Amino acid sequence: xxxIESRFAELSGQMSDPEVIGDQRRYxxxxxxxxxxxxxxxxxxxxxxxxDDAAGARELLAEDGDDPELREMLHSTEERLGQLExxxxxxMVEPDPNDDKDVIVEIRxxxxxxxxxxxxxxxxxxxxxxxxxxRFRQEPLEVSDGHFTFAVKGQGAYSIFKFEGGTHRVxxxxxTESQGRIHTSTATVAVxxxxxxxxxxxxxxxxxxxxxxxxxxxGQSVNTTDSAVRITHKPTGxxxxxxxxxxxxxxxDKAMRVLRARLLERELAxxxxxxxxxRLAQVGSxxxxxxxxxxxxxxxxxxxxxxxxTKGNLPGVLAGELDEFTAALESEEKRRVLEATAx
Numbered sequence: 547x548x549x550i551e552s553r554f555a556e557l558s559g560q561m562s563d564p565e566v567i568g569d570q571r572r573y574x575x576x577x578x579x580x581x582x583x584x585x586x587x588x589x590x591x592x593x594x595x596x597x598d599d600a601a602g603a604r605e606l607l608a609e610d611g612d613d614p615e616l617r618e619m620l621h622s623t624e625e626r627l628g629q630l631e632x633x634x635x636x637x638m639v640e641p642d643p644n645d646d647k648d649v650i651v652e653i654r655x656x657x658x659x660x661x662x663x664x665x666x667x668x669x670x671x672x673x674x675x676x677x678x679x680x681r682f683r684q685e686p687l688e689v690s691d692g693h694f695t696f697a698v699k700g701q702g703a704y705s706i707f708k709f710e711g712g713t714h715r716v717x718x719x720x721x722t723e724s725q726g727r728i729h730t731s732t733a734t735v736a737v738x739x740x741x742x743x744x745x746x747x748x749x750x751x752x753x754x755x756x757x758x759x760x761x762x763x764x765g766q767s768v769n770t771t772d773s774a775v776r777i778t779h780k781p782t783g784x785x786x787x788x789x790x791x792x793x794x795x796x797x798x799d800k801a802m803r804v805l806r807a808r809l810l811e812r813e814l815a816x817x818x819x820x821x822x823x824x825r826l827a828q829v830g831s832x833x834x835x836x837x838x839x840x841x842x843x844x845x846x847x848x849x850x851x852x853x854x855x856t857k858g859n860l861p862g863v864l865a866g867e868l869d870e871f872t873a874a875l876e877s878e879e880k881r882r883v884l885e886a887t888a889x
Contacts, residue, residue, distance in 0.1 A: 547590045550638070554580075554587040578646065586637035593630045599623050639880040644814070645705035647739040650687070650807040653694040656713060658731025663692030665716045666733040668864055670694040673710060673735070675866030680706060687800050688790055695804065697740065704739045709875040710868075711737040711838075718843035728844060732837070738807035739814075746806045746813070754778040755798070760789040777801045784808055839871075853878050 557580040560566045566573050603620040607613065653669050655662035670689075674696065677684045682700035689695075698707055715732050723729065760774040774789035775797040786805045788797040839850045841860060848863045849856040853874045857863060 547593060547634075550583065550586050550590045550634070554583050557583060582641060586634055589630055589634045589637055593627065593634065596623050596627050596630060600627065635884060636877065636880040639883045642705065642708075644708075644739040646702055647704045648697060648699040649703045649707050650695065650697050650738045650740050650804055651707060651710070652736040652738070652804075654734050654736075655692045656732030656734050658716075658729065661716075661720050661729055662731040662733055664720075665714070665731050666692045666694060668716070669714055669733055669735060670696075672864045672866055672868070673698075673707070676868045677703075677707075677866075679866050679869075682706075686790070687804065688788060690790070697803070704737070705876075706872055707737045708739075709872055710735050713837045714839050714841065715837050716841045716843070718841075736811075738804075738811045740803065741806035741810035746809045748779070748802075748806065748809070752780050754780060757794055773797060775801050777805055779805060779809065782809070782812065784812075850874070 557576055560576045561573075561580055566576055600620060600623045603616055603623065606616055607620065610616070651673060653666050653673075655666045658665070674684055677698045680700075682698050682703055685697040685699065687695040687697060713732050713734050715730060717728055717730050719726055720729050754777070756776040756778075757772045758774050758776065759772055773792055773794045774787065775794060776785065776787045777798070778785050784805060786801045786808070788801040788804075791797045791800065838852055839848065841848050841864070843860060846860050847856055847858050848860055848871075850871050853871075855871060855874050857870060859867070
């Protein structure tokens with residue numbers, strides 16, 4: 547507790563230090579540390595208050611041990627102290643270094659044919675609405691043929707959306723099903739921390755850039771000029787294509803953003819494979835074949851298989867009401883980090 551309070555007081559002082567304020571990079575670092583430690587400091591303050599309350603109750607009970615109301619108050623305070631100690635331990639888990647990053651989300655139809663494509667569209671609307679609910683900015687990058695790529699921007703975007711990465715499964719009766727049979731379809735979601743130039747170095751000589759005429763709906767000139775761009779990263783074989791914008795330059799810029807994010811994901815996946823024990827907190831991360839969540843329309847329920855959480859109100863979930871799932875997954879992530887550290 548003393549370490550938390552001392553460090554938080556130090557950061558609070560630095561936040562108002564003119565020398566720190568004048569250094570933009572240092573001020574950002576101090577602000578990030580302040581925000582990360584603030585929840586633990588609030589819990590520490592409550593813990594001290596509850597400790598004082600419990601000590602006072604014990605003193606009074608020593609004088610009058612027959613007061614049932616006082617004894618009940620001591621019991622509930624001691625229970626809360628136990629909860630606070632666990633909450634503080636979880637709050638002090640070191641965050642993922644990518645948690646503050648913006649993200650690029652890619653949604654692709656899986657098994658299930660046309661129904662899988664429709665479900666991919668449902669997930670796209672769910673996640674963009676969730677971004678709106680969390681007050682993040684979003685930017686469509688590619689929307690075509692059931693494939694959706696978009697960016698989510700804002701403080702801590704990756705810390706929220708990383709839990710959506712994996713295979714999502716839907717069970718429902720398609721509109722085209724005359725027998726009323728329930729079909730099971732899937733769609734995959736990849737959540738990539740958006741990489742800066744300093745995160746991923748790309749040698750221009752490693753790129754093959756092809757331009758071609760866009761296809762499909764678009765602006766006035768989208769189908770009449772070579773504005774579409776395909777970038778191939780020769781060392782890895784990764785290919786990114788963009789054609790939604792009228793400008794070749796805009797499509798190239800978007801393609802490079804997605805390419806950098808995919809390269810960073812590959813690098814992170816390699817690190818996770820080497821340090822699996824230390825990265826157990828990445829619930830479902832990098833395991834896209836894993837079915838992380840099932841959306842059951844006939845029973846109006848959604849189940850997240852990673853934490854065993856089931857909720858009703860499926861329409862609400864598809865409208866972006868994902869906070870309860872995110873909170874449960876965040877707690878599970880922190881507990882696994884603590885277990886791995888203790889091991």
